[in-house]
Amino acid sequence: MWRLKLVCPHADCNKRELISAGIHQKVRQVVDVSGFYNMASEYLQCTDCDRKVISWSHDILSQLDVGHRVQFPCILTAMLACDMQVILLLRNRGLGNSSSKIQKKLEEQHSEAHLKKQLHYLNDCKGFSDAMKTGLVVNIAF
Structure with missing residues (x-):
């Protein structure tokens, strides 16, 4: 979508470009401030070693510049997902909060x-x- 070149994160690979390998089978339900929404992810595949990587993995996100990383509306993990607005509420915790x-x-x-x-x-x-x-x-x- 952004025409960025993402490379294979595996150490034994030749840093070949990743291509789309379809949608990940699991759709995440994301907790938002006013409700929930669903988030689908994409698999990326190496053209050299044929291994697949999920698009929200740290290895992939670390290849993006800050301007593109801040466009992600939520934080996804293997089990849960949370919108950035909720994360901001959790960061502001203090006495009585x-x-x-x-x-x-x-x-x-x-x-x-x-x-x-x-x-x-x-x-x-x-x-x-x-x-x-x-x-x-x-x-x-x-």
Whole structure:
């Protein structure tokens, strides 16, 4: 996407360029401040040794300049993923601002975002319900 040359991180390889080898089979669910989102990753394959490397590995990210690295919205690990906004909240911990307090704050914000989505959905349902009463659309089960 950025037209950057990424090379194979393995020591016994000749630093050959990596090419795309498809999407990684596991999609990560990322914790965000207002909810969750999904993040897919790409496999990269060496043209010399044919080994595959996941695109979010430290060996690959360390080849990027700072300007490109800061464009990643989250931190991915083998098991979990966390948005950078949540990481910033965790960095600002201090007296009276424990990780459990931040967790409760995130749960509250997730609940508020979910409530807004439900209200939006129900408002759209009301419009269809009114249209059913006037005969504009056939009966719809919500």
